[in-house]
Ligand code: UDP
């Protein structure tokens with residue numbers, strides 16, 4: 120019977136007590152109007168306010184409300200992974216719990232999906248967030264869009280619609296939820312975006328600050344590496360290795376020239392040595408990091424990304 124559910128709304132949340140009931144009523148209204156069978160899966164990512172209690176009440180009143188309660192805060196990516204795995208709809212819509220996304224727009228995302236896409240991302244066209252958020256976000260979107268061929272304006276928006284297969288195939292860990300469209304695109308899924316209205320956060324506080332820009336760009340390095348070089352690490356390491364070798368070779372050739380043709384002493388030139396050393400060291404560090412990411416990716420098991428205290432089904 121579960122397999123008959125058409126639509127799953129997956130909502131990761133952390134300390135959103137004041138938003139949950141208004142969110143539920145807006146959602147219910149929008150979903151009932153769509154006339155499809157649905158479930159709403161709230162994933163509580165270790166809230167310490169009254170969120171869990173509020174969710175239990177919603178669940179008691181409506182059996183289409185499902186609650187996954189994490190033992191502690193594992194992050195939005197893990198919450199999405201859990202939501203994907205524990206939901207059943209043929210189509211999955213993710214959204215934030217802070218009412219910044221308008222449930223009435225779900226129909227718009229679904230309409231676009233049915234034009235033949237596998238993933239539809241919402242584009243917060245006139246974003247209602249402070250400049251300290253929108254500016255780094257612009258930089259981030261521009262970098263990601265220009266370095267991948269994924270032409271989206273708003274990668275990090277939590278409001279998206281997916282066909283079930285997409286949610287089954289993308290491997291998410293760390294903070295990779297920002298790159299779901301990139302990961303899906305690189306697997307050959309058809310992705311697109313639609314403009315949506317964006318609202319100011321109604322209650323509670325934002326959980327992310329400017330720190331996410333740096334982490335986001337590092338994650339981007341991982342995505343590029345995993346998707347382009349994971350299967351051919353030698354293309355990356357080989358090229359860099361040869362370049363470094365050639366630099367060392369040139370320096371040593373120069374040293375040999377000084378020693379044998381100009382008869383100079385070269386044992387007292389520590390600077391060049393230092394240069395070579397630090398270059399090698401830098402490379403070592405980067406490649407160690409990338410190898411770590413590779414292992415992380417290969418040993419990824421979604422059920423180890425979080426721990427569930429309780430499920431209200
Ligand atoms: N969130 C989460 N776990 C976290 C941080 C955030 O589940 O560790 C949820 C949060 O409750 C919200 C969504 O992720 O539903 C987006 O967070 P937020 O609104 O703080 O981000 P912003 O809109 O400010 O970028």
Ligand code: MG
Pocket residue numbers: 215217219320325
């Ligand atoms: Mg928000």
